[in-house]
Amino acid sequence: MSSGGNTIYDIASAAGVSITTVSRVLRGEPNVAQRTRTKVENAIEQLQYQPNAAARGMAGGKTGTLGIVLPQLLNPHYAMIYTGAVSAAIESGQNLQLFSRHDILGKGASALPALMNPHLDGIVLYLEYPQREGLEQLEKTLNEIHRSMPFVLIGTVAPELPYPAISYNMAAIMKSTVSYLTGLGHRRIAFIGGAADSTNELRRDIGYQQGLREAGIIYRDDYRIPCSDTLEAGSSALRQLLDHLPRSEWPSAVIALNDLVATGLMASARTYGLRLPDDLSVIGCDNLFYAPYLTPSLTTIDLHQQQLGINAIRLLLSGDSRRENAAWHLIERNSCRPYF
Amino acid sequence: MSSGGNTIYDIASAAGVSITTVSRVLRGEPNVAQRTRTKVENAIEQLQYQPNAAARGMAGGKTGTLGIVLPQLLNPHYAMIYTGAVSAAIESGQNLQLFSRHDILGKGASALPALMNPHLDGIVLYLEYPQREGLEQLEKTLNEIHRSMPFVLIGTVAPELPYPAISYNMAAIMKSTVSYLTGLGHRRIAFIGGAADSTNELRRDIGYQQGLREAGIIYRDDYRIPCSDTLEAGSSALRQLLDHLPRSEWPSAVIALNDLVATGLMASARTYGLRLPDDLSVIGCDNLFYAPYLTPSLTTIDLHQQQLGINAIRLLLSGDSRRENAAWHLIERNSCRPYF
DNA sequence: CTGAAAGCGCTTACAG
DNA sequence: CTGAAAGCGCTTACAG
Numbered sequence: 001m002s003s004g005g006n007t008i009y010d011i012a013s014a015a016g017v018s019i020t021t022v023s024r025v026l027r028g029e030p031n032v033a034q035r036t037r038t039k040v041e042n043a044i045e046q047l048q049y050q051p052n053a054a055a056r057g058m059a060g061g062k063t064g065t066l067g068i069v070l071p072q073l074l075n076p077h078y079a080m081i082y083t084g085a086v087s088a089a090i091e092s093g094q095n096l097q098l099f100s101r102h103d104i105l106g107k108g109a110s111a112l113p114a115l116m117n118p119h120l121d122g123i124v125l126y127l128e129y130p131q132r133e134g135l136e137q138l139e140k141t142l143n144e145i146h147r148s149m150p151f152v153l154i155g156t157v158a159p160e161l162p163y164p165a166i167s168y169n170m171a172a173i174m175k176s177t178v179s180y181l182t183g184l185g186h187r188r189i190a191f192i193g194g195a196a197d198s199t200n201e202l203r204r205d206i207g208y209q210q211g212l213r214e215a216g217i218i219y220r221d222d223y224r225i226p227c228s229d230t231l232e233a234g235s236s237a238l239r240q241l242l243d244h245l246p247r248s249e250w251p252s253a254v255i256a257l258n259d260l261v262a263t264g265l266m267a268s269a270r271t272y273g274l275r276l277p278d279d280l281s282v283i284g285c286d287n288l289f290y291a292p293y294l295t296p297s298l299t300t301i302d303l304h305q306q307q308l309g310i311n312a313i314r315l316l317l318s319g320d321s322r323r324e325n326a327a328w329h330l331i332e333r334n335s336c337r338p339y340f
Numbered sequence: 341m342s343s344g345g346n347t348i349y350d351i352a353s354a355a356g357v358s359i360t361t362v363s364r365v366l367r368g369e370p371n372v373a374q375r376t377r378t379k380v381e382n383a384i385e386q387l388q389y390q391p392n393a394a395a396r397g398m399a400g401g402k403t404g405t406l407g408i409v410l411p412q413l414l415n416p417h418y419a420m421i422y423t424g425a426v427s428a429a430i431e432s433g434q435n436l437q438l439f440s441r442h443d444i445l446g447k448g449a450s451a452l453p454a455l456m457n458p459h460l461d462g463i464v465l466y467l468e469y470p471q472r473e474g475l476e477q478l479e480k481t482l483n484e485i486h487r488s489m490p491f492v493l494i495g496t497v498a499p500e501l502p503y504p505a506i507s508y509n510m511a512a513i514m515k516s517t518v519s520y521l522t523g524l525g526h527r528r529i530a531f532i533g534g535a536a537d538s539t540n541e542l543r544r545d546i547g548y549q550q551g552l553r554e555a556g557i558i559y560r561d562d563y564r565i566p567c568s569d570t571l572e573a574g575s576s577a578l579r580q581l582l583d584h585l586p587r588s589e590w591p592s593a594v595i596a597l598n599d600l601v602a603t604g605l606m607a608s609a610r611t612y613g614l615r616l617p618d619d620l621s622v623i624g625c626d627n628l629f630y631a632p633y634l635t636p637s638l639t640t641i642d643l644h645q646q647q648l649g650i651n652a653i654r655l656l657l658s659g660d661s662r663r664e665n666a667a668w669h670l671i672e673r674n675s676c677r678p679y680f
Numbered sequence: 681c682t683g684a685a686a687g688c689g690c691t692t693a694c695a696g
Numbered sequence: 697c698t699g700a701a702a703g704c705g706c707t708t709a710c711a712g
Contacts, residue, residue, distance in 0.1 A: 054688095055704090056690055057394055057690090059692075072423070098437075293606070391705085400706090
């Protein structure tokens with residue numbers, strides 16, 4: 001094509017060697033005479049040669065590009081992971097290709113071919129886990145991917161999946177969140193979480209209930225509101241919560257699915273005349289960049305997303321198949337206060 | 341490779357035709373007998389055939405993938421554009437590949453080869469424009485890209501660049517912003533903007549000064565603070581502004597580079613005991629998703645980023661080389677109030 | 681309307 | 697240590 005670039009042939013003839021030899025020095029093979037290697041390297045330098053990744057992949061070699069699948073990018077949670085991942089990829093001289101479709105699982109294996117198409121050396125998968133019964137289907141899909149390239153799973157990874165993974169231990173995180181609140185004296189603690197039927201949301205619910213139980217608090221169904229992943233959903237979820245409860249039973253604290261939901265919920269709380277945090281403590285999850293700038297500043301869980309992105313790429317590159325938990329910590333700010 | 345997929349050969353033999361014919365129906369060429377076409381289509385369907393984009397590209401055809409270069413993704417401004425762009429790409433059956441390095445210009449043409457490497461059918465470029473003297477270098481770079489693939493420029497595009505573009509008219513936007521504020525009665529209007537030496541920041545400064553002039557206000561150097569693109573920078577820029585001014589000359593309104601800077605600046609303002617918006621009106625730019633949820637909710641410029649992403653892909657696909665302005669509008673919320 | 685052949689830019693056995 | 701040859705999965709002239 002008019003791609004205008006020099007090919008391996010150009011540098012072969014410039015260096016006076018065969019393309020095989022050029023390919024060898026390109027890939028850093030050891031069995032090349034120093035003199036030859038130098039000649040080739042000079043030619044590469046002079047002609048500003050750039051290997052064609054597509055051709056490489058097609059010929060069966062490494063393409064030098066990794067992939068990452070993220071549900072979306074509007075939530076900075078994912079953008080942070082991506083940013084960490086690119087930096088780690090660049091550091092290792094790899095390219096990183098982003099796939100931001102969430103349909104990959106919804107449509108099962110049917111979306112898979114699109115992934116296999118570009119010859120990737122490996123891929124990081126942040127999946128949105130399906131209903132429980134979908135887990136089996138998912139495993140089949142993953143086995144299929146596994147056959148053509150290595151991958152690592154990140155996010156809230158079901159422990160049942162026997163693949164390399166860096167996973168948020170959502171049960172532990174939720175339990176700690178609840179304990180933080182009970183430690184402040186709260187007893188009426190609501191949880192505005194995801195749809196209860198996804199496997200990773202399940203995990204959060206377990207942690208929520210464990211946390212309550214440990215503090216001797218009885219779980220109430222009407223303190224658990226399902227909610228999707230947006231600010232607006234957070235706003236209306238809080239309304240739903242409060243509207244179904246006599247004022248005397250309104251929670252004194254609410255745990256949000258994530259900072260987006262927390263943000264929406266805080267605005268909504270004000271419309272009920274609730275002062276924050278005096279009348280209602282709020283805690284989020286993700287530590288988005290603007291969380292310190294909300295009024296009140298938002299107490300939340302920092303999920304170390306950028307580091308997760310970095311670690312995922314490193315794990316992928318290492319070829320190791322270990323499974324580990326992702327780091328996190330609670331950040332105390334001003335949206336929670338002791339309850340007496 | 342073990343890429344496991346069926347090739348054009350597989351479907352050729354399944355359909356009992358040559359690979360040439362398969363290729364023809366794949367690419368929708370008209371000169372194929374209906375019967376033959378049907379046979380081939382059935383085989384494609386049955387074998388779940390997926391064309392290999394890399395091979396396609398290498399053979400000189402369309403790859404079906406477009407690219408987009410964005411400076412970064414942590415600022416939702418860019419994530420919105422990306423999101424719009426993918427949706428438009430998917431709608432047209434194209435893939436979209438994201439490149440988020442900002443070094444493409446910093447390093448001049450040297451970062452270019454990485455872009456040409458994957459065989460893209462075209463690319464959307466959101467560039468960070470260089471100092472004035474860099475414009476010439478930039479044009480050379482663009483000419484080089486132009487030779488191998490079509491592109492469209494988006495963002496604040498220098499009018500000097502003779503390429504298809506959808507551009508924010510920053511001068512007009514800034515002028516309107518100032519006029520909005522002067523319309524509210526403000527006279528001491530500060531501008532916390534970008535480094536004054538970038539060509540697109542220059543454009544904003546022009547609009548700022550025009551707006552002032554129209555209202556008969558004299559431009560003051562000490563009301564113009566340079567600032568980078570982060571919340572922290574916004575915080576310290578405001579400090580820098582106020583610390584150098586006697587209290588009686590503190591501005592009654594401040595225009596921020598973007599919502600990130602506005603967010604940081606608002607927090608900083610409070611530490612000076614300023615009530616918002618009573619003591620200081622603030623206006624941002626970008627209309628990030630959380631802007632309505634700040635206290636006070638942030639008046640800002642909506643830049644219609646998602647639509648910009650969509651339009652950019654469509655313009656690219658159309659092959660048209662027109663240059664147009666991007667849509668925008670001011671969103672009044674509660675961070676600005678009349679000044680008496 | 682259809683097919684055989686060359687070629688895109690590489691890598692990988694296979695010889696030497 | 698080095699090179700000639702085959703092949704990766706396609707598209708594009710060129711014949712027929």
